[in-house]
Amino acid sequence: MREAPTATFRPVFVPWIAVVQQLPFQLFFTLWAGAFFGGMFQTFLRPMLGAMSLTVSPAVFVGVLVFIGFPIVVAGTRAMNYRNTQYRLFSDRLEVEEGFMTLHEKRIMFRDVREVSIRRGVLQRTAGLGSVYLATQATGTGQAWSPFRLLGTGSTFGSGAMIMDIPDAGEAYERIRDLVDGTRHD
Structure with a gap:
């Protein structure tokens, strides 16, 4: 029979936070994609289209498309990942289950x-x-340096883990800290 967890945590997806957090990436990719793909269009496709006139610049068209599409993709990715993420707390370990395209499971023993x-x-x-x-x-440098963290694509990295975006995080922190401290005295 499988041991029951003492607590289970699930991240809470807040759409406006997902959009605000990715805003710097959104602005960068809007400008980059507009310039790159707009320039590619000007260089390679416009000569093929000949005298056909366009009412909007290709750079502006691509930029607007990315500006609108990027937050939708990011929020959707994070929402799907959070829907499948579960952190199970046991007396001696934390088990993490997450992902939507690639499922990832991890166990961290509190003694470690x-x-x-x-x-x-x-x-x-x-x-x-x-x-x-x-x-x-x-663990190494950890989650803070991962650009994919903003996409909500994972809370495990190296040999550490982050129990992300949970309500009552202070209570969870105290509980986990007590469990970790308890395993050091055994």
């Missing part, structure tokens, strides 16, 4: 955890959320 920290960013605080980070010795 070197640091437990909590993060409540400005946007998270406005929605009543926070994240709890578990680092092991081999």
Whole structure:
């Protein structure tokens, strides 16, 4: 018989946070795609179309398309990932299950955890959320340096994990910290 978890956490998807967090990427890709693909059109396709006139610049058309489409893709990706993400807390470990295209499962034994920290960013605080980070010795630079974190594509990396965007993060942090401290005394 499989052991029942002492607690289960699920991330909360907040659409406006997903859109605001990815705004710098959205602006960059809007300008880049408009210039690159608009320039490609000007260079390669316009001569083939001949005298046909366009009412809008190809760069502006592509830029607007990306500006509207990018947040839809990002929010959809994050929503689908969050829907399938579950963090199960046991007395000796954390089990993470996440993903929608590639499913990922991970187990972190509390005896291997070197640091437990909590993060409540400005946007998270406005929605009543926070994240709890578990680092092991081999974690490395961690989640903060991953550009894909903003896409909501994963909370596990290296050998650590982040329990992302959960309500009552302070309570979860205290509970996990107590469990980690308890395994060090056994």
